[in-house]
Amino acid sequence: MEHFISNIDSINQILNNFIWGPIMLAFFLGIGLMFTLRTKFFQLTHYKMWLGNTILACLSKKGVRKTKEKHSISQFQSLCTALAGTIGTGNIAGVATAIAAGGPGAIFWMWLSAFFGMMTNFAEKSLGIKYRYKNDKGFWIGGAMVYIEKGLGVKWLAVLFSVFCAFASFGIGNMAQIQSISSSLHNSFQIPPLLTGVVVASCVAMVIMGGIKRISSVTEKFVPFMALLYIAGGLVVILANIEAVPAAFASIFGEAFRFKAAGGGIAGYGIAVAMKKGISRGVFSNEAGLGSSVMVHSASDVKEPVIQGMWGMFEVFADTLVVCTITALTILTSGIYDMNTYISNTAGNIPNLDGAPLTAESFASVIPYGSQFVALSILFFAFSTLLGWSYYGERAVEYLFGLKAIVPYKICYVFVIVIGSVSSVRLAWEISDTLNGFMAIPNLIALTLLSGEVMQMLKDYLARYVTKKRSFL
Incomplete structure (x- = not known):
């Protein structure tokens, strides 16, 4: 068994290095940069519009928070369920791993990928609403596979995306999450990992068997609470060390462009590692x-594709530019x-690869029982991700094989939670990175070819709702 796992690990490392090489990283940044430039930096120039139509609308428009449609969820519920899938171990362990492996400079590249990623997410969500349809039970069905098939007319590419998504749901959405939960609870409370796996699997099963309505009803209450609690804890640490904040920002920007060699290796190695870890962890998050x-x-009850696109922008903003930044500054x-302790080397031997101990x-250092606080935060964050990704995998499987x-x-998904609780930390994370890369390729191709539709x-x-005489685009 150990020999088999070792072979799987070796193959996965080769695929991981290929997928997350310079070309793929440039592809991720390039798509976001393209939409940013073509919209003339919409995320900056129209920040009042996208904030006003998303999180601020929750305060003034009840219809944004609740829906009367039987087979839909509200715009706020769609955001919370999406954030349930994104706000996970990447925000705690992933950020720490990026810093441990790539230095503080990795955070700059994480920020940059998130800034451009806001417009990538805008494009995805807009296309998702435009091409969605209702299944035999009356629920809205949409996703990258749908706009790949209906927008591009390339069925095989849509199938490829769905296959990768179904497998990814067991990696990024399942094994990586439960492994972080089980290891952190074991380190902080000495709870056996297998026991954690069984309990978490039982809780997840009770929620996901109720479908998207039950998932969204849980996440709309769960996500805001856990995010605000974690942010508050992080701010306590940051404010206690407020004099160190300028130095932290200086290290982030300074290390992002530091040309250092690795053990007599290639000059500029530091930038390459910081970019890879920052962007890949940003995408993971x-x-x-x-x-x-x-x-x-x-699945939202929204009628306007662009509005849902704005919710996608806020999703990235909240996940990376807010929550991940709190972790990094902490x-x-x-x-x-x-x-000197955590910097990576050419062999890739970095301590605390799962990153959680560094965050804990x-x-x-400031909060009593701080490690226990982080362990519980990981439990909440990762549990929500398990819920969100179960839905993604469900949609992919339905697209491939039907209702x-x-x-x-769902039965397999719950069973893998138990297996993942006692799996290898590094293998779970690297499998997740590899599957992320394979899943992204069909989607990024579609976004490029359908970019004209997004712009239109x-x-x-803007022509209908912005009272300006001159054209914005």
Whole structure:
């Protein structure tokens, strides 16, 4: 068995290095940059519009928070369910891993990928609403596979995306999440990993068997609470070390462009590692470009594709530019992080690969029982991700095999939670990265070829709702 796992690990590392090479990283950034430039930096120039139509609308429009449609969920519920899938271990362990492997400079590249990723997410969600349809039970069905098939007319590429998505749901959405839960609870409370796996699997089963309505009803209450609690904890640490904040930002920007060699190796190695870890961890966290959360956004009762696109922008903003930044500043201001200890080397041997211990130590430096606080945060974050990704995998399986395959998929999903609780940390994370890359390729191709339709939708929306005489686009 150990020999088999070793072979799987070796093959996966080769695929991982190929998928997350310079070309793929440039592809991710390039798509977001393309939409950013073509919309003339919409995420900056129209920030009042997309904030006003999303999170601020929740305060003034009841219809945004609740829906009367039997087979739909509200816009706010779609956001919370999408954030349930994105706000997970990537925000705690993933950020710490990026810093440990790529240095503080990785955070700059995470920010950059999120800034451009806001527009990538905008495009995905807009296309998702435009091409969605209702299944035999009356529920909205949408996703990258739908706009790939209906928008591009390339069925085989849609099938390829769905296959990768179904497998990815067991990686990024399942094994990586439950492994972080079981390891953190074991380290902080000495709870046996297998026991954690069984209990979490039972809780997940009770929710996902009720379908999207039950999932969204749980996440709309769960996600805001857990996110605000974690942000509050992080701010306590940051404010306690407020004098270290300028130095933290200086290290982030300085290390992002530091030309250092690795053990006599290639000059510029530091930038390459920081870019790879920052962008890959950013994608792991906010999933912009994967096409995954399009599926739950498509279940919204919204009528205007561009509005749902704006919810996609806020999703990335909240996940990476807010929550991930809180984690990064907590680590870098706490004094726990030591560049000489955590910096990566050519062999890739980095301590605490799952990243959670580094984050836990940072919180514990200020907050009593800080490591326990982080362990519980991981439990909440990862549990919500397990719920969100179960829906993504469900939609992919339905697309491939029909409604009859949903229940068997859910049973397998719950069973893998138990297996993942006692699996290898590194293998779970690297499998997740590899599957993310394979899943992204069909989606990024579709976004490129359908970019004209996205621009036309935005142009039409602005013409109808923006009172300006001159054309914006």
